[in-house]
Amino acid sequence: MSVTLILIYIVAAFVLCLFFRNHLLHAIIKYKQLETSQVTNDKDIYNIPGPARFPIVGTKWIYFWHYKLNQLHSVYKDLNRRYGRIVLEVGDGIPVVHLFSKQDIEKVLKYPSKYPFRPPSEIFIYHRRARKDRYSSCGIVNEQGETWHKLRCGLTPNLTSPRILIGFLPILNEICDDFIELIKIKRNEENIVVNFQELVNALGLEALCALLLGRRMGFLAENPSEQVRSLASAVKTLFITQRDSFFGTGMWKYLPTKTWRDFVKSEDTIYETISSIVDKAMDDEKREYNDLDVRNIFYSILSTPELDVKDKKSGIIDLMTAGVETLAHTLAFLLQYLSQNSTSQLQIADEFRNCPPTLSMDHLAEAMYTKACIQESYRLSPTTFAIARVIEDTSVNLSGYNLRAGTFVLCHTMIACHSEENFKYANHFLPERWITAGKDNSRFNLRHSPNLVLPFGIGRRSCPGKRFVDMELTLLIAKIIRSFQVEYCSEFDATFEFLLAPKTPVNIRFCDRR
Numbered sequence: 001m002s003v004t005l006i007l008i009y010i011v012a013a014f015v016l017c018l019f020f021r022n023h024l025l026h027a028i029i030k031y032k033q034l035e036t037s038q039v040t041n042d043k044d045i046y047n048i049p050g051p052a053r054f055p056i057v058g059t060k061w062i063y064f065w066h067y068k069l070n071q072l073h074s075v076y077k078d079l080n081r082r083y084g085r086i087v088l089e090v091g092d093g094i095p096v097v098h099l100f101s102k103q104d105i106e107k108v109l110k111y112p113s114k115y116p117f118r119p120p121s122e123i124f125i126y127h128r129r130a131r132k133d134r135y136s137s138c139g140i141v142n143e144q145g146e147t148w149h150k151l152r153c154g155l156t157p158n159l160t161s162p163r164i165l166i167g168f169l170p171i172l173n174e175i176c177d178d179f180i181e182l183i184k185i186k187r188n189e190e191n192i193v194v195n196f197q198e199l200v201n202a203l204g205l206e207a208l209c210a211l212l213l214g215r216r217m218g219f220l221a222e223n224p225s226e227q228v229r230s231l232a233s234a235v236k237t238l239f240i241t242q243r244d245s246f247f248g249t250g251m252w253k254y255l256p257t258k259t260w261r262d263f264v265k266s267e268d269t270i271y272e273t274i275s276s277i278v279d280k281a282m283d284d285e286k287r288e289y290n291d292l293d294v295r296n297i298f299y300s301i302l303s304t305p306e307l308d309v310k311d312k313k314s315g316i317i318d319l320m321t322a323g324v325e326t327l328a329h330t331l332a333f334l335l336q337y338l339s340q341n342s343t344s345q346l347q348i349a350d351e352f353r354n355c356p357p358t359l360s361m362d363h364l365a366e367a368m369y370t371k372a373c374i375q376e377s378y379r380l381s382p383t384t385f386a387i388a389r390v391i392e393d394t395s396v397n398l399s400g401y402n403l404r405a406g407t408f409v410l411c412h413t414m415i416a417c418h419s420e421e422n423f424k425y426a427n428h429f430l431p432e433r434w435i436t437a438g439k440d441n442s443r444f445n446l447r448h449s450p451n452l453v454l455p456f457g458i459g460r461r462s463c464p465g466k467r468f469v470d471m472e473l474t475l476l477i478a479k480i481i482r483s484f485q486v487e488y489c490s491e492f493d494a495t496f497e498f499l500l501a502p503k504t505p506v507n508i509r510f511c512d513r514r
Contacts, residue, residue: 044401044402044403045088045095045097045401045402045403045404045407046088046095047401048086048087048088048097048401049083049084049086049087049088050079050083050087050088050089050090051079051089053090058089058090058091058092058093059088059089059090059091060091060247060249062075063075063247069243069244069247069248069496070243070495070496070497071495071496072243072247072496073385073414073494073496073500076098076386076412076415077415077418079098080098080100080412080415084100084399085099085100085101085104085399086098086099086100086101086104086398086399086401087100091247092250094408095407095408096408096409096410097398097401097403097407097408097409097410098409098410098412099398099399099409099410099411099412100412100415100416100419101399101416102416102419102421102422102449102452104398104399104411105411105412105413105416105452106451106452107396107398108389108391108396108398108409108411109387109389109411109454109458109459110458110459111392111396113392113459113460114149114460115144115145115146115148115149115460116389116392116459116460116461117144117389117390117392118144118388118389118390118461119388119389119390119408120138120141120142120143120144121141121142121242121245121246122245122246122253123241123242123245123246123252123259123260123263124138124139124141124142124242125138125142126253127263127264127267128142134271134310134314135310135314136308136310136311136314137151137311137314139151139314139315139318140152140155140156140315140318140319141318141322150306150307151307151311151315152460152464153306154301154304154306154307154311154312154315155301155304155307155312155315155316155319155464156319156464157300158297158300159211159212159297159319159464159465159468160464160466160467162467164297165467165468165471166361168210168211169359169360169361169471169475170358171210171216172207172210172211172471172472172475173357173358173359173475175203175206175207175210175216175220176203176475176476176479177357177479178206178220179199179203179220179476179479180479180480180483182199182202182220182222183199183480183483183484183510184510185222186199186222187510190509191509191510191511192489192507192508192509192510193507193508193509193510194505194507195504195505195506195507196332196505196506196507196508197232197328197332197502197504197505197506198228198229198232200327200328200331200332201228201231201232201235201324201325201328202219202220202228203219203220203327203476204323204324204325204327204328205217205219205228205231205232205320205324206218206219206220207327207472208319208320208323208324209277209281209320211297211468212297212298212301212316212319212320213277213278213281213298213316214281214297214298214299215281217277227273230269230273231269231270231273231274231324232324232325232328233269234265234266234267234269234270234273235266235270235321235324235325236325236497237262237263237265237266238263238266238267238270238321239325239497239498239499240262240497240498241259241260241262241263241266242263242498243496243497243498244259245259245260245263246498270317270321271314271317274316274317274320274321275313275317278313278316278317281298282302301315301316319464319465322463322465323465323469325383325499325501326383326469326499327469327472327473329383329499329500329501329502330377330378330383330455330469330473331473331476332502332506333377333380333381333383333494333502334373334374334377334473334477335480335486335488335508336381336488336492336502337373337376337377337380337381337429338373338477338481338486339486339487339488339508340429340488340492341429342485344369344373344429344431345481345485345486347369348367348369348370348373348477348478348481348482349481349482349513351366351367351368351369351370351478352367352370352478352481352482353482355478359475359478359479361471363478364471364474364475364478367474367478368435369431369435370474370477370478371434371470371474372431372432372433372434372435373431373477374470374473374474374477375431375434375453376429376430376431376433376434377429378453378455379417379423379452379453380417380418380427380429381414381494381500382413382414382417382453382454382455382500383455383499383500383501384454384455384456384457384499384500385412385413385414385415385500386410386411386412386413386414387410387411387413387454387457387458388408388409388410388411389408389409389411390406390407390408390409391403391404391405391406391407391409392405393405413452413453413454414500416449416452417449417452417453422448422449422452423448423449424448433448434448434450456469480510481513482513483510483512483513484510484511484512484513485510485511485512485513486508486509486510487508487509487511488506488507488508488509489507489508489509490502490503490504490505490506490507490508491503
């Protein structure tokens with residue numbers, strides 16, 4: 001067979017695969033028990049404005065030349081500017097409706113549902129179903145319905161318990177103190193920590209192991225282990241390949257493309273690394289801390305009869321994977337904004353000036369300005385800038401268009417947070433907007449829509465680690481700003497890696513506070 005004929009077959013197969021690729025739509029319809037015609041024949045949805053649609057590629061042609069996937073957050077901002085408060089994209093025959101108005105977003109996200117349907121990541125499903133030796137399910141992030149509910153109930157109750165988090169605070173104080181010492185060691189002659197993200201990844205992994213496994217792992221040593229570096233690199237690759245699989249051509253389903261190979265390699269690295277840590281914790285009878293509350297999360301997961309061993313292990317892996325990268329990005333964005341606002345740094349330092357070295361939950365609860373800074377950073381640069389949902393049960397009218405059950409929608413909370421309709425001085429970092437105004441500072445009584453700031457999602461499918469991350473960030477910022485004057489030395493920009501991330505490397509100057 002000639003090379004030309006082979007190439008013709010490959011091209012023909014490629015075109016057919018793209019034309020008939022609609023597995024996600026079929027999964028959604030099956031889950032909702034809808035007929036295909038209920039979604040695809042809804043003429044109203046195709047009246048929604050958006051980029052021109054073409055056979056096979058739909059609207060994906062806009063990413064082939066004009067837009068870049070790593071700037072997807074900017075792409076959606078431009079689509080909102082061009083087409084208005086509701087926009088239609090079509091990829092692989094699947095209509096995706098983008099919502100930008102506060103009213104539409106709140107209508108979708110506040111819809112009551114026992115099992116909210118979150119569109120899954122297909123590349124995760126493909127891989128985990130192929131690895132029955134490791135996974136009994138597709139995981140807490142990608143499962144739906146009763147299976148998701150069983151995983152959520154079995155893995156997360158103690159993670160959201162205020163009592164457990166209060167018991168963990170003394171250990172988290174120690175971890176943050178070790179992190180401050182590591183910053184001092186890693187500064188160069190100009191007081192700059194180069195590639196600050198590497199240190200935060202080690203911090204995140206150390207804190208999560210202490211919380212989930214009840215033991216310190218020593219990741220905050222002066223010279224980070226290769227284990228930390230390889231895990232951080234694998235997590236970053238995992239998110240990037242999710243992005244490319246979700247928004248790209250989808251050829252990874254039919255050929256072992258670079259996206260597929262990189263995804264599998266990163267999944268294997270993450271599984272093997274965290275699995276070894278979990279196995280060590282399971283086999284080690286000696287714990288560094290005798291407080292039962294500290295070990296409660298780990299033991300509660302291990303003793304859950306509804307879950308098998310594979311679900312328990314993969315659940316811990318999923319929680320740790322999500323937590324490490326999210327903390328690093330969120331802290332970097334927050335330090336970016338604080339470095340541009342020396343007054344904010346002084347106010348945070350003043351809040352903790354008379355506090356002891358070990359901070360209690362009361363100290364954190366009273367730090368109103370610090371928490372306002374964190375909330376304002378969430379508003380401007382959330383790591384999750386949009387929330388995906390599928391319209392459930394009945395049709396809903398959004399911006400004058402009737403969307404039937406089974407319609408895939410993206411609620412663009414970050415873009416809504418940047419709108420002057422919802423926030424006065426929307427593009428300015430103003431923590432004061434989150435502080436209740438008094439008679440003497442009425443200028444801070446700014447228009448704002450708190451229900452749009454949703455960095456952890458909303459409702460039953462919100463991130464179970466929200467309370468922990470809030471506590472960790474407040475404590476961490478308190479200790480950093482109390483110790484240092486912070487100056488961001490890298491380019492102030494963001495990139496889309498399935499999560500919104502700061503452009504790396506992140507270099508920060510930490511000058512001792514006098």
